[in-house]
Amino acid sequence: MKLLVFAHVPPPLHGQSQMVAYLVDGFRGDPSLGIEVVHVDARLSEDLSDVGSARGGKLRLLGGHCLAAWRAWARGGIDALYYVPSPPKRTSLYRDWIALLLLRPFFPRVVFHWHAVGLGAWLREPGRGWERRLSLWLLGGADLAVVLSSFNEADAMEFRPARVERVANGVPDPCPDFAAGLAGHRRSRLEARRAGDVTRVLFLAHCTRDKGVFDALETVALANHAAGTARFRLRVAGSFVTAEEERDFHARVGRPDLRDAVEYVGFVAGEAKARELRGADVFLFP
Numbered sequence: 117m118k119l120l121v122f123a124h125v126p127p128p129l130h131g132q133s134q135m136v137a138y139l140v141d142g143f144r145g146d147p148s149l150g151i152e153v154v155h156v157d158a159r160l161s162e163d164l165s166d167v168g169s170a171r172g173g174k175l176r177l178l179g180g181h182c183l184a185a186w187r188a189w190a191r192g193g194i195d196a197l198y199y200v201p202s203p204p205k206r207t208s209l210y211r212d213w214i215a216l217l218l219l220r221p222f223f224p225r226v227v228f229h230w231h232a233v234g235l236g237a238w239l240r241e242p243g244r245g246w247e248r249r250l251s252l253w254l255l256g257g258a259d260l261a262v263v264l265s266s267f268n269e270a271d272a273m274e275f276r277p278a279r280v281e282r283v284a285n286g287v288p289d290p291c292p293d294f295a296a297g298l299a300g301h302r303r304s305r306l307e308a309r310r311a312g313d314v315t316r317v318l319f320l321a322h323c324t325r326d327k328g329v330f331d332a333l334e335t336v337a338l339a340n341h342a343a344g345t346a347r348f349r350l351r352v353a354g355s356f357v358t359a360e361e362e363r364d365f366h367a368r369v370g371r372p373d374l375r376d377a378v379e380y381v382g383f384v385a386g387e388a389k390a391r392e393l394r395g396a397d398v399f400l401f402p
Contacts, residue, residue: 118152119143120188120223121198122181122215124159128167130322132200132231135285154194156184160211167357170207178211182218189222197223200231201255201271204238209251216254228255228277229262236274251275290393298394305397314346318396320353320389324361328402329354330368335400337373346377350400353392355383 125137143153158181160174161167188194197219202208220226239248252275261272261280272280291298309315319332329352336350356362369378384392393399 117150117195118154118193119196119198119227120154120156120185120194122156122158122185122219123198123200123229124157125155127159128161128163130167131285135231136200138287154188156181156188158215174211175214178214182215185219186222194223196225196227196259198227198229200229201235203232204234204243206247209235209247213250213254220254226258227260227262228258228272228275230268230272231264233268233271236271239274290390301394309397314349316395316397317348317350317400318353318392318398319350319400320384320392321401323352323354323356323365324358327354329361329365331402332400333365333368333374333378335402336377340377341373348377350378351392351396352378352380353382353384353389 121136121140123136124133125140126133140153140155143149143151158178160177185197199212199216199219202212235251239251243251256275258275258277259279261275261277262283263269263272263280264285265282269280269282305313305316317332317336319329321327321329323329332350332352336348339348340346352365356365365380368374369380381392
């Protein structure tokens with residue numbers, strides 16, 4: 117099977133782009149799976165703050181990516197189109213309309229991989245009637261819909277695919293030597309907490325409301341209030357997407373109930389990211 121993957125890989129780095137990279141590299145690295153990948157890196161955004169925004173130049177980029185997909189189709193042998201539908205945001209949804217209007221006539225077999233949650237419900241309200249009808253036409257009737265879990269299966273079902281499969285995201289084992297290298301540290305940290313040491317909590321993701329960074333703050337504040345002391349210490353690792361959310365974050369952290377309980381360490385990757393994960397007692401991802 118020859119699959120045309122019309123989706124971007126990092127940069128910018130976020131969960132969806134990283135999972136697309138794993139998919140492309142995974143299929144290419146294991147020919148025994150029987151799937152040959154033709155990849156069109158349909159990148160439109162320059163950085164995280166640009167993701168989902170309306171910006172001059174994106175239509176030109178999208179047209180170029182569609183042209184690359186047409187050329188792959190013209191060379192022959194493409195069996196199906198792989199596409200990642202948008203979250204419930206108008207600018208991203210309108211991009212999907214343009215791309216699928218240009219692509220679906222050439223690729224009668226389509227696979228939609230649903231990463232985001234909420235588009236189906238959004239189209240019912242507050243989406244407008246004409247937006248819903250156009251979306252059902254352009255995103256409807258896929259041959260296969262891949263969902264991450266039951267939480268976003270309803271979005272896929274809204275568009276009546278012929279088949280739905282649940283495939284959870286996964287990453288290579290980040291700690292293959294756990295028993296020899298980290299288990300002893302985990303046991304010593306457990307004993308330290310039993311003796312009264314603080315619990316080290318880690319939030320590691322893009323620092324947005326949608327990802328739950330503000331829920332993480334409130335969780336730690338409530339836990340410390342219930343304990344009667346600053347028993348839980350939160351380290352927040354990640355980048356802010358908007359200046360407004362960054363201001364709101366620091367304003368909340370500056371209040372008395374979190375002032376000494378939260379540390380922001382910024383974006384981390386590679387060994388710095390591994391150190392944060394090793395040093396945490398609890399990984400908090402609301």
